[in-house]
Amino acid sequence: MAAYTRSMHELIEYFKKLPGIGAKTAERFAFYVLKSSRDDMERFSLAIKKVKDSVKFCKKCGNLSETDICTICDNPRRDKTIICVVEEPKDLILIEKSGNYKGSYHVLFGSIAPLDGIGPEDLRIKELLKRVKEDKVKEVILATDSNAEGETTALYISKELKPFKIKISRIAYGIPVGENFEYIDQATLMKALEGRRTM
Numbered sequence: 001m002a003a004y005t006r007s008m009h010e011l012i013e014y015f016k017k018l019p020g021i022g023a024k025t026a027e028r029f030a031f032y033v034l035k036s037s038r039d040d041m042e043r044f045s046l047a048i049k050k051v052k053d054s055v056k057f058c059k060k061c062g063n064l065s066e067t068d069i070c071t072i073c074d075n076p077r078r079d080k081t082i083i084c085v086v087e088e089p090k091d092l093i094l095i096e097k098s099g100n101y102k103g104s105y106h107v108l109f110g111s112i113a114p115l116d117g118i119g120p121e122d123l124r125i126k127e128l129l130k131r132v133k134e135d136k137v138k139e140v141i142l143a144t145d146s147n148a149e150g151e152t153t154a155l156y157i158s159k160e161l162k163p164f165k166i167k168i169s170r171i172a173y174g175i176p177v178g179e180n181f182e183y184i185d186q187a188t189l190m191k192a193l194e195g196r197r198t199m
């Protein structure tokens with residue numbers, strides 16, 4: 001990258017950190033920034049700053065929120081006795097986009113991955129059990145990924161929930177094992193949720 005100026009080089013390095021972005025695309029992004037108007041790029045950098053300043057995670061479910069409790073947890077029309085458990089906030093957003101789910105959520109912020117040193121205590125499982133106890137929850141839908149980590153996590157949580165004698169279900173993936181949540185289209189996701197099976 002010797003041909004680039006120091007600031008272009010720095011920008012390219014930042015773009016390369018974005019998920020799925022290689023060196024070539026990072027360079028294209030940097031050139032895009034260079035030729036865009038100053039106004040536009042200032043708004044872009046302000047948008048990044050605003051997200052960092054204002055977006056936090058809902059204290060209850062872990063969803064993205066600009067207040068302590070998110071708009072889903074705060075909505076009296078959402079069924080608080082059904083909790084859909086997901087690995088990341090982006091999974092929650094995908095289910096919301098499918099438009100058919102009227103229960104509430106719980107974000108774990110990851111999955112059990114012993115090889116990466118991530119155990120159950122590193123996820124928001126204790127918080128989930130607390131909600132199940134306090135909110136008279138009737139059903140927990142485990143919508144973790146269908147890869148090994150997601151399956152291990154679902155199994156672990158289902159065991160932890162057994163003493164509560166509530167319905168525990170697993171989202172019905174019609175997709176090959178190992179695939180991630182984010183690659184499922186909305187219609188499939190809706191069907192997967194509707195076709196959930198009791199564990």
Ligand SMILES: [Zn+2]
Pocket residue numbers: 058059060061062063069070071072073074
């Ligand atoms: Zn919430």
